[in-house]
Amino acid sequence: MKVIDPHIHMVSRSTDDYMALALGGIHTVAEPAFWPGFDRSGVASFHDYFQQLTVTEPARAARFKIRHYSWIGLNSKEAENLALAEEVLAILPEYLERPSVLGIGEVGLNKNSRNEIAVFERQVELAASRGELLLLHTPHLEDKLKGTRIMIDILRNEPRITPERVLIDHAEEHTIPEIKKYGSWFGLTLYPDSKGSPARAVDALEIFGPDRICINSSADWSVSDPLATLKCANEMRRRRYPEQLISRVFYQNPKEFLSQCPKFSAA
Amino acid sequence: MDLPKSTLTTPELLDLYFLENRARLLEIASFLDRLERSAGAGEGGDFRQRAFMEALEILSRPGGDRTRAIQMSFSDPTSEPIASAVGLKACGAWQGGEP
Secondary structure (H helix, E strand, C coil), X not given: CCEEECCCCHHHCCHHHHHHHHHHCEEEEEEECCCCCCCCCCHHHHHHHHHHHHHHHHHHHHCCCCEEEEEECCCHHHCCCHHHHHHHHHHHHHHHCCCCEEEEEEEECCCCEXXXXXXXXXXXXXXXXXXXXXXXXXXXXXXXXXXXXXXXXXXXXCCCCCHHHEEEECCCCCCHHHHHHHCCEEEEEECCCCCECHHHHHXXXXXXXXXXXXXXXXXXXXXXXXXXXXHHHHHHHHCCCCHHHHHHHHHHHHHHHHCCCCCCCCC | CCCCCCCCCHHHHHHHHHHHHHHHHHHHHHHHHHHHHCCCHHHCCCHHHHHHHHHHHHHCXXXXXXXXXXXXXXXXXXXXXXXXXXXXXXXXXXXXXXX
């Protein structure tokens, strides 16, 4: 079975994890730029990080015959520092040109603050002006519903952004209906302690259907599992779903969304 | 493509999921007992404990919409941006106007 993990943070994972992905049939991954667990002190750190995403990781993945793509953007956790944000926004176009970069992401909101919204709007404008795909991070826990609504309002006010070129990630049961109404793709993230479990993700498939859904591990430096997509696929088998449908959810769907960027080619 | 609302019968679902959810139920019961043994238990805890107890009430309601309803009960229902996110992080329940 072939699987694409459309959201995984391999810079935070060991080389052994690349081997495990390859052995499990995950030969294509997409890695969004994100918060490293601490606030960076200057724009030079972002240069280094974007270099790591676009040069180091594709090479590390290639050793295991895994195709590594990335998304470039300024995450919402570091958007509160507007002076630094301006410097980072200025360097994004340089990295968006790189051959394995699929678009702008993961950008969005964290605590739904005014500065977060201002920086998000700038990146939506950048995506609109360049015709880039957008991968959006929705806030955690109690802030998710409000942040999702604010972000959808901003997207609706930008006519150059079409919903089919947007993936709103970390969706959960209370935000999926509003995302589907907007018409974009939505991501379900499988985390052991927060977001969703494989069982809840399959419940969401049963309730909302498999259209425009992408399921990901979002594995990073915290409690997470790079093989979570495989475990969720197996959860579908436990419920007797056919392999054709499982392949649609874990391979065809992410392939369809990501292939809107001409640089993307699935293994 | 429409999926069936469930591919498995009720007994089959119970075979698959009863034991793990029985264990989760006991974890919650033990957590509530632990809270009651803690210092200051008589004061009712903070907004998180109150949100948790409200969610437990939702659990016993029929209707097939418990997961979304619990998610909504923990969520910030407002629409105004906050002034600053400095020093703030999500804790799992909306504090609202509570101290």
